[in-house]
Amino acid sequence: MTIRKKGNQQKTGVLPEKVQAQFEILEQELNIPFHNKSLLYQAFTHSSYVNEHRRKLYTDNERLEFLGDAVLELSVSKYLFERYPHMSEGELTKLRASIVCEPSLVIFANELNFGKFVLLGKGEELTGGRERPALLADCFEAFIGALYLDQGLDTVVTFLQRVVYPKVEVGAFSHVMDFKSQLQELVQQSNNGLLHYEIIDEKGPAHNRTFVSRVLLNDKELGVGRGKSKKEAEQQAAQNAMVALNQSLYKEE
Structure with missing residues (x-):
């Protein structure tokens, strides 16, 4: 040795x-x-x-x-x-x-x-x-x-x-970056309505597929996200929605 x-x-x-x-x-x-x-x-x-x-x-x-x-x-x-x-x-x-x-x-x-x-x-x-x-x-x-x-x-x-x-x-550490829960809490604080997620596109072969998701608030699109799984795409959409909401709140102030 x-x-x-x-x-x-x-x-x-x-x-x-x-x-x-x-x-x-x-x-x-x-x-x-x-x-x-x-x-x-x-x-x-x-x-x-x-x-x-x-x-x-x-x-x-x-x-x-x-x-x-x-x-x-x-x-x-x-x-x-x-x-x-x-x-x-x-x-x-x-x-x-x-x-x-x-x-x-x-x-x-x-x-x-x-x-x-x-x-x-x-x-x-x-x-x-x-x-x-x-x-x-x-x-x-x-x-x-x-x-x-x-x-x-x-x-x-x-x-x-x-x-x-x-x-x-694959989201093994998603509990650390659970943007969907954070977005839900943000919306509930403002009593703004209901959130809804939907997959709007899938690209690539089965072994290397990319999903595109969007999150809507009362049918209004808040954010779009992409990921290697539906769960990851939804988390990305929620994160982008939070960024957009926070920016709008900042402008109002």
Whole structure:
């Protein structure tokens, strides 16, 4: 694993062949062969494992976790900035926080079966460390850090496009940006009438369809939105309607 220098000599802890074989399986499952295997091993090495193998010169994943957290936040920020051009800074921050948080990272890690590859000390293993949320979230971030060092930001983005971003696209975090509920509350405050949503267009092949929705208030169109699903299109329409209503209210003042 990580090389440490002592005088003019270099020493490194070498994982057992059986453990290395397990990581080969992980690389195959992810379809991401690492150039520097030590980075991959380190990403899954918990401090409890290092403490039980002090003479092997292993290195835990805490520094990679630090780096991965920053890389993940940058990558998700850029994705959201480009994907949702009409969102305010506050809305983008709120949505990013719901993606780059422990519960979400645990979901990503579990879907990739990261837990079974973590190198743990015996005590941590016996107390259920392999399923501990904080440990799994840290491992996911450490993996992102290792992947960034090994293959660069473009590969990280490709990985996130496969693992993280599709969940945003299908509305897994829509509770954070529920513009339909916000619009409903805004209309109710003014007692302006009833809202109605309708799909007015569908474009593209079945596997890559774009929906167009509009929201009406008492048969008057308030906003139009587009999305990869009907739900996303309706949310976009509601958001655009809120922008229009707020602008009209501002002009009246």
